[in-house]
Amino acid sequence: MLLPARKALLQGISRGCYRLFSGTQQSYSSGKKGLILGIYEREKEKEDGTHLTEVGDLFDRTVSGKLRDMLAVSGPPLKKGKTRIFYGLHQDFPSVVVVGLGKKDAGVSDQEQWNESKENIRAAVSAGCRLVQDLEIACVEVDPCGDAQAAAEGSVLGLFEYNELKEKKKKPVAAHLHGSTEKEAWQKGVLYAEGQNLARQLMEAPANYITPIKFAELIEQKLQAAGGDVKVHIRPESWIEEEQMGAFLSVAKGSDEPPVFLEIHYNGSTNAKESPLVFVGKGVTFDSGGISLKPSLGMDAMRGDMGGAATVCSAIVTAAALKLPINIIGLVPLCENMPSGKANKPGDVVKAKNGKTIQVDNTDAEGRLLLADALCYAHKFDSRAIVNAATLTGAMDVALGSAATGVFTNSTWLWTHLHEASIVTGDRVWRMPLFQHYAKQVTESQLADLNNIGKYSRSGGACTAAAFLKEFITVPHWAHLDIAGVMSNKDEVSYLRKGMSGRPTRTLVEFAARLSWDKQNP
Template sequence: MEFFATSSAPARQRTECAIVGVYDKGVLSETASELDSRSGGRLAKLVKKGDLRGKPGDVIILADLDGGPCERIVAIGLGVKGAFNRKQYRRALNAALTAIAKTNAREAINYLALEVVKDADSYTLARIAAEVAGNSAYRIPDHKTANKRPKSRLTKLGVSTTRSDRSSVERGLEHGRGIVAGMSLMRDLANQPGNVCTPSYLANAAKTLAREYRAIKTRILNEADCRKLKMGSFLSVTAGTDEPARLIVLEYYGAERSKAPVVLVGKGVTFDTGGISLKPPPGMDEMKFDMSGAACVLGTFRAIAELNLPINVVGVVPACENMPSGRATKPGDIVKSMSGQTIEVLNTDAEGRLILCDAITYARRFKPDTLIDIATLTGACVMALGNQMSGLFSNDDELSNALAEAGKRADDRAWPLPIGEEYAEGLKSNFADMANIAGREGGAITAACFLAKFTDGLKWAHLDVAGTAYQSGANKSSTGRPVPLLVDYLINR
């Protein structure tokens, strides 16, 4: 989708759709009032009749307009004036674009960005507009032979602004466009079924990124390479499947090579049956989303390459399946990680940490300034935080605060949770250096504590996105999170 900023007066700006706001009790916004005077007072008449009350989510489209600069006026209820905030702005704009998608309009202008929105400047409102428009236009890559989801005809969205704020709006639109590009790639990958999106498919997606963006370099390691590196923990997860594992390495250099990179490590289990510790059948189909951390890394790389960010970033993605077979790792088996530490595998369904620990060790060769891993790691995190916030764990308060603030700015929030030796006690093993699970209590925390055993000397954070990376039910699909959080963090670096 194409985005542009405009500082022309609404009464003179020609457009197919003008998106304007109406506050509670039918109070027209300044822009709505200005356009209404050019359209014979149609909005005011609807207010008088009680058909336009300004309740949040209300949508009315006026199409048969005589005179005036716009072909359609899309009036959106904004609720109580003075209480209009970022969340309501996002919802109002989404409602408007959903309504416009049912028309033949190919272009629209968002005048809601001229309203006073709590905790949002012109840059933020423009960025949100680009994100909402991009996500509204997104369609999952379904495999239906008929009744495919119709695509929105809207291809161009303008954001109205003042002359003084125009540069901030243009910057916000550009950043929003990059974030949407990253989210769309993540969603495209994660929404594919497990028989399509295999480790090799992810590796090819990384190669495609390198062909599309000269700043990205990709290297793919096969299982033989991983054996030479002594990645016994990673390879123990893929032992039961016929689908070969891949270690995907991406490098993006937007700054001087001498500057230490941020390393992103993404869990890439393209399908997780649980292995010998088999999952119950209900909901197992959703385990195609267990590679969301990997998809997030690829999506983030696409975003930063689109934006040409002046920063160095490395991605490390261990990609594999977790399947049961006669060759599969068994509960009680002991494996040796790349770090040399041994692990007693008490539960083969706690496999994400087994592949991440070797990927973290491998990432040390890049001498990272910061390392962040992203994983749909634990159902316990969903129990703790629901589907609203990602779990955030870190051994560095400054990094934790920076990621939490990025989440707030991006409306992609993460909530800090503790790690510590008292939680790691349950990982002790009589037979190895550690076990891969502890008790049921604090499961998201003990999983993070396991990963922390491989991060000595690193500035490290772990994002558990099991509850936020995808949604279940009738609207089952990838959300594209936490690409917005990570891109915001990298922009502000």
């Protein structure tokens, strides 16, 4: 007698499979389709047998009857992340891709600080989906591989490619859940991945397409589509002046593009008075460096310097789509950093919203000026926690590379939630020091209360930048995420193509979800 879940799965296969995509259940029984199935590594090198997933096993025993035999004669056992394609196994699936999932019970790795099983699934499914895409097959059904959310994330993240401005595009592939079980987990994974892909789209788009106002309007549209109780305020330059955000305005004045302050209120909690989680994101839609001009080589990538804004806004869009029971406020100062006759000059002194003066010795250290005013404004709200994200320092990239986002925080409670969220998503975070040692370097300034680069500009640059931001913090639970090192992807994360990464959007979503369950503050 079959267990109910196995019976439902078998019925799904025999009917041509039900697939879930963007919340809609449909039945497909014809057309050119691909199928991705998972296989585990053998526990012992000389062990006999083929360790297919539950779905793969059912497919072989009740539909195909040939898969195991073909795997046995097609070559050595399939390693983690590798793929093998077979043709003619079933009339509904002209192409079947088997993907290597590694060890079945890999679990959480203390060394790697992530759930290795989930990462293996994301990487393997992504590789399989891309292979199907290369075959120009329009639809692929995906084995949940024991974790439908991870499989969905691998599919949707792996198939994303920014080609909106190209005449010749790869044909889109629709990925669906194979079988009729685990639909809720699959859809959750789709939403997590679509959130990260939104951040990737924003970061990848040219700066003449994503100006401050266009960024704000696009996020407003996405939030309206997500539904829920969401209010969006696109604050103009006159409002920014009224709020006395002098540090922010000093950066914006160098560009002909007017600045915008985007304020988002997502009210997901049933308790309207519940203290919100506040996300703050650096929104420099293009960073030339200003008068302290960056080298021309690689400057085009500075269209992604609004990565902090892109990730926090995309996380809120995803939270709204998931209907998370939590209140979130998003605060995003948006502008360009350009050289002109009106731009900040090295040695200028500007005044932040809280009255502190800042000596601007390097106009390319502009992100902290935007964040200083936004963080001051964030204190207006009785928040559970304030979390800001920014592509803030090249020093962060030097310190950690693309392995993890650097986190500077004054709260162990907040760090624990962020860290646990990152283990689940595989988009890791790593705690960095916030010593008084660094604070002294930014508070000893010749002309003002603070210096925007500190006494020793090359030493501990990510740490002194965090210390600078801390000068605008009075709440007990604050975290600064320096995402400069994870801004783009070459080949480090196999399930992301080369380009802007959208990291750590999924970790921010998972973090917000965990706070929505944990209603108790320390």
